[in-house]
Amino acid sequence: MSTAAMLSGEPRRLWADEKKIVQPKATADSVILLWMGGGMAAPDTFDPKKYVAFEPGVKVADIESTFPAIDTVVDNIKITQGLENIARVMDRGTLVRSHVLPDLGHILHSRHQYHWHTGYVPPQTVACPHIGAWIAKVLGPKNPVIPAFINIGQRLEGVGEQEELKAFTTAGFFGSEFGPMNLPHPEDAAQSVRPPKGMAGDRFESRNRLLQKLIKESPRKDFVSDYQQQSMLRSLDNAHRLLSAKERSAFDISLEPKESYEKYDTGRFGRGCLLARRLVESGARFVEVTTEYVPFLNWDTHANGHTTLRDMKKQIDLPIAQLILDLESRGLLDRTLVILASEFSRDMLMEGRPGSNAGDQATEKVDVMKELKHYGQHRHFTGGSCVMLWGGGVRKGQLYGETAKARPFLATKDPLSVMDLHATIFNAMGISPATAFDVENRPFYATEDGKGKARTELFVG
Structure with a gap:
C-alpha cells in the first residue's frame, strides 16, 4: 500500500454524483462467489x-475437449x-459462455485475480x-453480528x-472493518469465533481492552490516518461482539446433520460451500469460497x-449442486x-488470444500425444471463459453468449467484460x-x- 493511501482520511461518498444516477432495485441481498482459482x-x-x-x-491440434459432453436438465445446454x-441444477440459473479477459501485458494469475476481484488493473496508486x-x-451488514465479508478456503500465508x-483480499482504502474475515480451513472456522483456550471471562476482556489501548497509542500513528485507526478499532469491536453471540454457531460445520454434512464433504472446498450456506443463513452479506489458488495446483493445470x-470436478460437483438445492x-x-x-x-494450443505477445506458460510443449500428462488444457486463454450465475433474480435455464465452434474459441456473441460483470453484480x-467515493481528492x-454497464437481460423482468 502506498504511503499516500495509508495517510488518507475517510473516503467520502460522492452524493452529488449519486443524484445524477438511478439506484437500481436490488434483486439480491447476499452474494456467494465460488472462485475457481488458477484458470x-x-x-x-x-x-x-x-x-x-x-x-x-493423436495430434494436439485435433483435441478441443478432453471430456465428452453430457446433457443437462436444460435442453439446449450441455x-x-x-x-x-x-447438470441437474442448470435450470436454476444462467450460464454465460462469453466472459472475456484482457491479457494485461503478461498473463499472470496474480494480476488477473487482482483485476477480477477489484475491477482495476494493478498497480494502482x-x-x-x-x-x-x-x-x-x-450496504453494511445484514446481521450486525455476522461479518459482512467472509473469505473461505484461501491461505494467505505459506503459499x-x-x-x-x-x-x-482486502478492503483497501475503505478500512479494516470492511475487509474479509479469512477462514482458510472451514472445519476450523468455529475456533475463530471462540476466545483462546484458558482466556475466557475477565482475562479475555482485559486483553481486549489492552489491545485497543495499544492501537490507540501506537508509535506508528503518523503513518496511519485517524480514520484507518478508528476503522481497525471498529473491526476489533465487531470481532469481540461475535465471540459472545449465539450466531457464532453458524461457523461450526460439525453441528450440521450427518446426512447433510456428507453431501458437502468432498474436501476443503466442499466444506467451504457448507460453511457459506450456514453463514448466509445467519446473515452474511458477501462470502467467497475458493478452491484455493496455489501455483501449479488445482485449476492451474500446466x-x-x-x-x-x-479430480477437481469430484471436489466441486456435488457441493455446488447441493448448495443451490x-x-x-x-x-x-x-x-x-x-x-x-x-x-x-x-486451451491446448494458444496462450492468451490471437496476436498476444504473452509468453507460453506450458511446462512442456508437444505436437502429438505421447503420455497422459500431455492430455489437457495447459495454456492460459483469455478470449472466452465461462461464468455461472444462480439465484438473486437471475433468469432460469438461460444460455448467454457463445464462443466460436472452431479454434480459437473466442467469444463471438454478447462478450462480457470484467467491468460489465461487476456492474451486473452491483x-x-x-x-x-x-457509485463513487472521494479518495486522495479524486473520485x-x-x-x-x-x-x-449491467447486463440486465441476465435477470428476470
Whole structure:
C-alpha cells in the first residue's frame, strides 16, 4: 500500500454524483462467489467442444475437449462429464459462455485475480477494495453480528504469491472493518469465533481492552490516518461482539446433520460451500469460497490437465449442486446471487488470444500425444471463459453468449467484460456501477470511471 493511501482520511461518498444516477432495485441481498482459482478451462467444464479421447500419436491440434459432453436438465445446454450434479441444477440459473479477459501485458494469475476481484488493473496508486468490501461498505451488514465479508478456503500465508493474494483480499482504502474475515480451513472456522483456550471471562476482556489501548497509542500513528485507526478499532469491536453471540454457531460445520454434512464433504472446498450456506443463513452479506489458488495446483493445470480436472470436478460437483438445492429449499436462493467464475480459461494450443505477445506458460510443449500428462488444457486463454450465475433474480435455464465452434474459441456473441460483470453484480445488489467515493481528492468508482454497464437481460423482468 502506498504511503499516500495509508495517510488518507475517510473516503467520502460522492452524493452529488449519486443524484445524477438511478439506484437500481436490488434483486439480491447476499452474494456467494465460488472462485475457481488458477484458470478453469471452459472446454473441459462448461463449454464443451469436440471431444477426442487420449491415445498416443493423436495430434494436439485435433483435441478441443478432453471430456465428452453430457446433457443437462436444460435442453439446449450441455456441459462436460464429471459435472453430473451441477447438470441437474442448470435450470436454476444462467450460464454465460462469453466472459472475456484482457491479457494485461503478461498473463499472470496474480494480476488477473487482482483485476477480477477489484475491477482495476494493478498497480494502482491506492489500495483497491475487493468487490466484497464494496458491498460491505455500501450496504453494511445484514446481521450486525455476522461479518459482512467472509473469505473461505484461501491461505494467505505459506503459499506461493502470498503477497499478491493479500493485495486484493482486502478492503483497501475503505478500512479494516470492511475487509474479509479469512477462514482458510472451514472445519476450523468455529475456533475463530471462540476466545483462546484458558482466556475466557475477565482475562479475555482485559486483553481486549489492552489491545485497543495499544492501537490507540501506537508509535506508528503518523503513518496511519485517524480514520484507518478508528476503522481497525471498529473491526476489533465487531470481532469481540461475535465471540459472545449465539450466531457464532453458524461457523461450526460439525453441528450440521450427518446426512447433510456428507453431501458437502468432498474436501476443503466442499466444506467451504457448507460453511457459506450456514453463514448466509445467519446473515452474511458477501462470502467467497475458493478452491484455493496455489501455483501449479488445482485449476492451474500446466501439466496433467485432464487428470487434475477429473479430480477437481469430484471436489466441486456435488457441493455446488447441493448448495443451490439447500438455498432453494430454505427459501434463500431467490435473494442470494451465487456466482461461479475464474480468472481466465485454458486451451491446448494458444496462450492468451490471437496476436498476444504473452509468453507460453506450458511446462512442456508437444505436437502429438505421447503420455497422459500431455492430455489437457495447459495454456492460459483469455478470449472466452465461462461464468455461472444462480439465484438473486437471475433468469432460469438461460444460455448467454457463445464462443466460436472452431479454434480459437473466442467469444463471438454478447462478450462480457470484467467491468460489465461487476456492474451486473452491483446492479443485482442495488448498487449503481457509478457509485463513487472521494479518495486522495479524486473520485474512485465501483467500476472503472463508473462506466460499467449491467447486463440486465441476465435477470428476470
